[in-house]
Amino acid sequence: MSNLTPPVQLPLGISLREEARFENFISGDNGLLCEALKASASGQGEQILYLWGSAGQGCSHLLQSACHHADALGRHAAYVPLSELIDYDASLFDGLEQMDLVCIDDLQEIAGNAVWEEAVFHLFNRLRQANVALLTAATQPPSGLQLQLADLTSRLHWGMVFQVQPLHEEAKIETLKARASSRGFELSDEVLRYIMHHGKRDLIDLLKVLDQLDHASLSAHRRITVPFVKQVMGW
Structure with a gap:
Protein backbone atom coordinates (compact mmCIF):
# COMPACT_ATOMS: atom_id res chain seq x y z
CA MET A 1 0.00 0.00 0.00
CA VAL A 164 -5.71 -0.25 28.63
CA GLN A 165 -4.68 -0.88 32.22
CA PRO A 166 -4.33 2.12 34.55
CA LEU A 167 -0.85 3.05 35.67
CA HIS A 168 0.29 2.58 39.23
CA GLU A 169 1.55 5.67 41.07
CA GLU A 170 5.22 4.92 40.36
CA ALA A 171 4.46 4.53 36.66
CA LYS A 172 2.67 7.88 36.67
CA ILE A 173 5.75 9.47 38.23
CA GLU A 174 7.92 7.90 35.54
CA THR A 175 5.54 9.26 32.90
CA LEU A 176 5.85 12.78 34.31
CA LYS A 177 9.64 12.44 34.38
CA ALA A 178 9.71 11.23 30.79
CA ARG A 179 7.41 14.02 29.58
CA ALA A 180 9.52 16.65 31.37
CA SER A 181 12.74 15.19 29.97
CA SER A 182 11.31 15.23 26.44
CA ARG A 183 10.72 18.97 26.89
CA GLY A 184 14.23 19.65 28.12
CA PHE A 185 13.82 20.00 31.87
CA GLU A 186 14.00 17.82 34.95
CA LEU A 187 11.68 17.45 37.93
CA SER A 188 13.17 16.68 41.34
CA ASP A 189 11.75 13.87 43.45
CA GLU A 190 10.56 16.51 45.93
CA VAL A 191 8.58 18.33 43.24
CA LEU A 192 7.12 15.08 41.90
CA ARG A 193 5.99 13.98 45.37
CA TYR A 194 4.40 17.39 45.93
CA ILE A 195 2.50 17.25 42.62
CA MET A 196 1.31 13.69 43.30
CA HIS A 197 0.16 14.63 46.81
CA HIS A 198 -1.71 17.83 45.90
CA GLY A 199 -2.84 17.21 42.31
CA LYS A 200 -5.51 14.90 40.97
CA ARG A 201 -4.28 11.33 40.47
CA ASP A 202 -5.72 11.02 36.96
CA LEU A 203 -2.82 10.95 34.48
CA ILE A 204 -4.40 13.36 32.03
CA ASP A 205 -4.82 15.93 34.82
CA LEU A 206 -1.25 15.39 35.99
CA LEU A 207 0.02 16.01 32.47
CA LYS A 208 -2.05 19.20 32.28
CA VAL A 209 -0.36 20.35 35.50
CA LEU A 210 3.00 19.62 33.92
CA ASP A 211 2.07 21.64 30.82
CA GLN A 212 0.98 24.57 32.98
CA LEU A 213 4.19 24.47 35.01
CA ASP A 214 6.30 24.22 31.86
CA HIS A 215 4.70 27.31 30.31
CA ALA A 216 4.89 29.27 33.57
CA SER A 217 8.53 28.32 34.05
CA LEU A 218 9.44 29.47 30.54
CA SER A 219 7.56 32.75 30.97
CA ALA A 220 9.09 33.51 34.37
CA HIS A 221 12.55 32.12 33.50
CA ARG A 222 12.47 30.10 36.72
CA ARG A 223 13.21 26.51 37.61
CA ILE A 224 10.31 24.34 38.73
CA THR A 225 10.65 24.05 42.50
CA VAL A 226 8.08 23.30 45.20
CA PRO A 227 7.61 27.03 46.03
CA PHE A 228 7.15 27.73 42.31
CA VAL A 229 4.57 24.94 42.01
CA LYS A 230 2.71 26.36 45.03
CA GLN A 231 2.69 29.80 43.41
CA VAL A 232 1.54 28.66 39.97
CA MET A 233 -1.02 26.06 41.06
CA GLY A 234 -2.30 27.84 44.16
CA TRP A 235 -1.88 24.75 46.32
Whole structure:
Protein backbone atom coordinates (compact mmCIF):
# COMPACT_ATOMS: atom_id res chain seq x y z
CA MET A 1 0.00 0.00 0.00
CA SER A 2 2.82 2.43 0.81
CA ASN A 3 3.54 3.11 -2.87
CA LEU A 4 0.07 4.61 -3.35
CA THR A 5 -0.73 8.29 -3.05
CA PRO A 6 -2.34 8.97 0.34
CA PRO A 7 -5.75 10.66 0.38
CA VAL A 8 -6.45 14.32 1.02
CA GLN A 9 -5.73 15.40 4.60
CA LEU A 10 -8.56 15.32 7.10
CA PRO A 11 -10.24 18.64 7.99
CA LEU A 12 -9.37 20.83 10.96
CA GLY A 13 -5.68 20.31 10.40
CA ILE A 14 -5.70 17.10 12.43
CA SER A 15 -2.12 16.30 13.32
CA LEU A 16 -0.25 13.97 15.64
CA ARG A 17 1.17 15.23 18.92
CA GLU A 18 4.93 15.11 18.57
CA GLU A 19 5.38 13.63 22.04
CA ALA A 20 2.79 10.88 21.46
CA ARG A 21 5.28 8.09 20.82
CA PHE A 22 5.78 4.64 22.27
CA GLU A 23 9.08 5.67 23.86
CA ASN A 24 7.21 8.33 25.87
CA PHE A 25 4.58 5.89 27.15
CA ILE A 26 5.29 4.05 30.38
CA SER A 27 3.66 0.75 29.54
CA GLY A 28 3.23 -0.67 33.05
CA ASP A 29 0.86 -3.61 32.60
CA ASN A 30 0.28 -2.69 28.94
CA GLY A 31 3.42 -4.22 27.48
CA LEU A 32 1.60 -6.82 25.40
CA LEU A 33 -0.75 -4.15 24.02
CA CYS A 34 2.16 -1.92 22.99
CA GLU A 35 3.85 -4.78 21.17
CA ALA A 36 0.60 -5.67 19.40
CA LEU A 37 0.15 -2.05 18.27
CA LYS A 38 3.72 -1.85 16.97
CA ALA A 39 3.26 -5.08 15.04
CA SER A 40 0.00 -3.89 13.47
CA ALA A 41 1.51 -0.51 12.60
CA SER A 42 4.41 -2.22 10.85
CA GLY A 43 2.11 -4.51 8.87
CA GLN A 44 3.27 -7.62 10.71
CA GLY A 45 0.53 -8.02 13.32
CA GLU A 46 -3.23 -8.19 13.66
CA GLN A 47 -5.15 -6.32 10.96
CA ILE A 48 -7.93 -5.36 13.39
CA LEU A 49 -7.32 -4.25 16.96
CA TYR A 50 -9.60 -2.51 19.47
CA LEU A 51 -8.47 -0.85 22.68
CA TRP A 52 -10.52 0.77 25.38
CA GLY A 53 -10.06 2.64 28.63
CA SER A 54 -11.38 5.63 30.51
CA ALA A 55 -10.20 9.17 29.75
CA GLY A 56 -6.57 9.68 30.66
CA GLN A 57 -5.55 6.03 30.36
CA GLY A 58 -3.58 6.65 27.17
CA CYS A 59 -5.75 5.36 24.30
CA SER A 60 -5.22 8.47 22.16
CA HIS A 61 -1.50 8.49 22.95
CA LEU A 62 -1.19 4.87 21.86
CA LEU A 63 -3.09 5.33 18.58
CA GLN A 64 -0.96 8.34 17.70
CA SER A 65 2.16 6.40 18.69
CA ALA A 66 1.15 3.68 16.23
CA CYS A 67 0.83 6.33 13.49
CA HIS A 68 4.29 7.73 14.31
CA HIS A 69 5.69 4.18 14.29
CA ALA A 70 4.18 3.47 10.86
CA ASP A 71 5.42 6.78 9.50
CA ALA A 72 8.98 6.01 10.66
CA LEU A 73 8.79 2.82 8.59
CA GLY A 74 7.73 4.73 5.47
CA ARG A 75 4.11 3.66 5.74
CA HIS A 76 1.06 5.90 5.29
CA ALA A 77 -1.06 6.31 8.43
CA ALA A 78 -4.17 8.34 9.27
CA TYR A 79 -5.32 9.33 12.75
CA VAL A 80 -9.08 10.00 12.90
CA PRO A 81 -10.33 11.46 16.23
CA LEU A 82 -14.11 11.27 15.92
CA SER A 83 -14.61 13.66 18.84
CA GLU A 84 -13.16 16.41 16.65
CA LEU A 85 -14.79 15.33 13.39
CA ILE A 86 -18.33 14.33 14.37
CA ASP A 87 -19.77 17.62 13.03
CA TYR A 88 -18.27 16.98 9.57
CA ASP A 89 -19.69 14.88 6.78
CA ALA A 90 -18.87 11.19 7.02
CA SER A 91 -17.52 11.40 3.46
CA LEU A 92 -14.20 12.37 5.06
CA PHE A 93 -13.62 8.59 5.24
CA ASP A 94 -13.39 8.49 1.44
CA GLY A 95 -9.96 7.32 0.29
CA LEU A 96 -8.75 5.97 3.62
CA GLU A 97 -8.47 2.51 2.07
CA GLN A 98 -5.39 3.88 0.28
CA MET A 99 -3.53 4.03 3.59
CA ASP A 100 -1.46 1.34 5.26
CA LEU A 101 -2.83 2.10 8.72
CA VAL A 102 -6.01 3.82 9.93
CA CYS A 103 -6.50 4.68 13.61
CA ILE A 104 -10.01 5.71 14.65
CA ASP A 105 -10.26 7.30 18.10
CA ASP A 106 -13.29 8.12 20.29
CA LEU A 107 -15.66 5.55 18.80
CA GLN A 108 -18.09 6.21 21.65
CA GLU A 109 -18.88 9.56 20.00
CA ILE A 110 -20.88 7.93 17.19
CA ALA A 111 -23.13 5.73 19.36
CA GLY A 112 -26.72 6.37 18.33
CA ASN A 113 -25.74 8.34 15.22
CA ALA A 114 -27.04 6.16 12.39
CA VAL A 115 -25.14 8.01 9.65
CA TRP A 116 -21.78 7.74 11.35
CA GLU A 117 -22.30 4.17 12.51
CA GLU A 118 -23.09 3.19 8.92
CA ALA A 119 -20.03 5.09 7.67
CA VAL A 120 -17.69 3.35 10.11
CA PHE A 121 -19.24 -0.02 9.24
CA HIS A 122 -18.61 0.46 5.51
CA LEU A 123 -15.12 1.84 6.16
CA PHE A 124 -14.37 -1.26 8.23
CA ASN A 125 -15.39 -3.48 5.31
CA ARG A 126 -13.36 -1.48 2.77
CA LEU A 127 -10.24 -1.52 4.94
CA ARG A 128 -10.52 -5.24 5.59
CA GLN A 129 -10.92 -5.96 1.88
CA ALA A 130 -7.92 -3.73 1.07
CA ASN A 131 -5.86 -5.40 3.83
CA VAL A 132 -5.37 -2.09 5.64
CA ALA A 133 -4.65 -2.27 9.38
CA LEU A 134 -7.43 -0.73 11.48
CA LEU A 135 -6.85 0.27 15.10
CA THR A 136 -9.81 1.66 17.02
CA ALA A 137 -10.27 3.06 20.53
CA ALA A 138 -13.14 4.00 22.81
CA THR A 139 -14.00 4.44 26.47
CA GLN A 140 -15.92 1.15 26.59
CA PRO A 141 -15.53 -2.36 25.16
CA PRO A 142 -17.45 -2.96 21.91
CA SER A 143 -20.46 -4.44 23.68
CA GLY A 144 -20.62 -1.44 26.01
CA LEU A 145 -20.84 1.21 23.29
CA GLN A 146 -24.58 0.67 22.79
CA LEU A 147 -24.28 1.02 19.03
CA GLN A 148 -27.52 0.81 17.08
CA LEU A 149 -25.87 -1.12 14.25
CA ALA A 150 -25.39 -4.63 15.59
CA ASP A 151 -23.23 -5.58 12.60
CA LEU A 152 -20.72 -2.87 13.55
CA THR A 153 -20.52 -4.15 17.13
CA SER A 154 -19.88 -7.60 15.69
CA ARG A 155 -17.11 -6.29 13.42
CA LEU A 156 -15.34 -4.62 16.33
CA HIS A 157 -15.07 -8.02 18.02
CA TRP A 158 -13.36 -9.59 15.01
CA GLY A 159 -9.86 -8.58 16.07
CA MET A 160 -7.98 -8.47 19.35
CA VAL A 161 -9.62 -6.41 22.12
CA PHE A 162 -7.43 -4.85 24.82
CA GLN A 163 -8.33 -2.91 27.94
CA VAL A 164 -5.71 -0.25 28.63
CA GLN A 165 -4.68 -0.88 32.22
CA PRO A 166 -4.33 2.12 34.55
CA LEU A 167 -0.85 3.05 35.67
CA HIS A 168 0.29 2.58 39.23
CA GLU A 169 1.55 5.67 41.07
CA GLU A 170 5.22 4.92 40.36
CA ALA A 171 4.46 4.53 36.66
CA LYS A 172 2.67 7.88 36.67
CA ILE A 173 5.75 9.47 38.23
CA GLU A 174 7.92 7.90 35.54
CA THR A 175 5.54 9.26 32.90
CA LEU A 176 5.85 12.78 34.31
CA LYS A 177 9.64 12.44 34.38
CA ALA A 178 9.71 11.23 30.79
CA ARG A 179 7.41 14.02 29.58
CA ALA A 180 9.52 16.65 31.37
CA SER A 181 12.74 15.19 29.97
CA SER A 182 11.31 15.23 26.44
CA ARG A 183 10.72 18.97 26.89
CA GLY A 184 14.23 19.65 28.12
CA PHE A 185 13.82 20.00 31.87
CA GLU A 186 14.00 17.82 34.95
CA LEU A 187 11.68 17.45 37.93
CA SER A 188 13.17 16.68 41.34
CA ASP A 189 11.75 13.87 43.45
CA GLU A 190 10.56 16.51 45.93
CA VAL A 191 8.58 18.33 43.24
CA LEU A 192 7.12 15.08 41.90
CA ARG A 193 5.99 13.98 45.37
CA TYR A 194 4.40 17.39 45.93
CA ILE A 195 2.50 17.25 42.62
CA MET A 196 1.31 13.69 43.30
CA HIS A 197 0.16 14.63 46.81
CA HIS A 198 -1.71 17.83 45.90
CA GLY A 199 -2.84 17.21 42.31
CA LYS A 200 -5.51 14.90 40.97
CA ARG A 201 -4.28 11.33 40.47
CA ASP A 202 -5.72 11.02 36.96
CA LEU A 203 -2.82 10.95 34.48
CA ILE A 204 -4.40 13.36 32.03
CA ASP A 205 -4.82 15.93 34.82
CA LEU A 206 -1.25 15.39 35.99
CA LEU A 207 0.02 16.01 32.47
CA LYS A 208 -2.05 19.20 32.28
CA VAL A 209 -0.36 20.35 35.50
CA LEU A 210 3.00 19.62 33.92
CA ASP A 211 2.07 21.64 30.82
CA GLN A 212 0.98 24.57 32.98
CA LEU A 213 4.19 24.47 35.01
CA ASP A 214 6.30 24.22 31.86
CA HIS A 215 4.70 27.31 30.31
CA ALA A 216 4.89 29.27 33.57
CA SER A 217 8.53 28.32 34.05
CA LEU A 218 9.44 29.47 30.54
CA SER A 219 7.56 32.75 30.97
CA ALA A 220 9.09 33.51 34.37
CA HIS A 221 12.55 32.12 33.50
CA ARG A 222 12.47 30.10 36.72
CA ARG A 223 13.21 26.51 37.61
CA ILE A 224 10.31 24.34 38.73
CA THR A 225 10.65 24.05 42.50
CA VAL A 226 8.08 23.30 45.20
CA PRO A 227 7.61 27.03 46.03
CA PHE A 228 7.15 27.73 42.31
CA VAL A 229 4.57 24.94 42.01
CA LYS A 230 2.71 26.36 45.03
CA GLN A 231 2.69 29.80 43.41
CA VAL A 232 1.54 28.66 39.97
CA MET A 233 -1.02 26.06 41.06
CA GLY A 234 -2.30 27.84 44.16
CA TRP A 235 -1.88 24.75 46.32
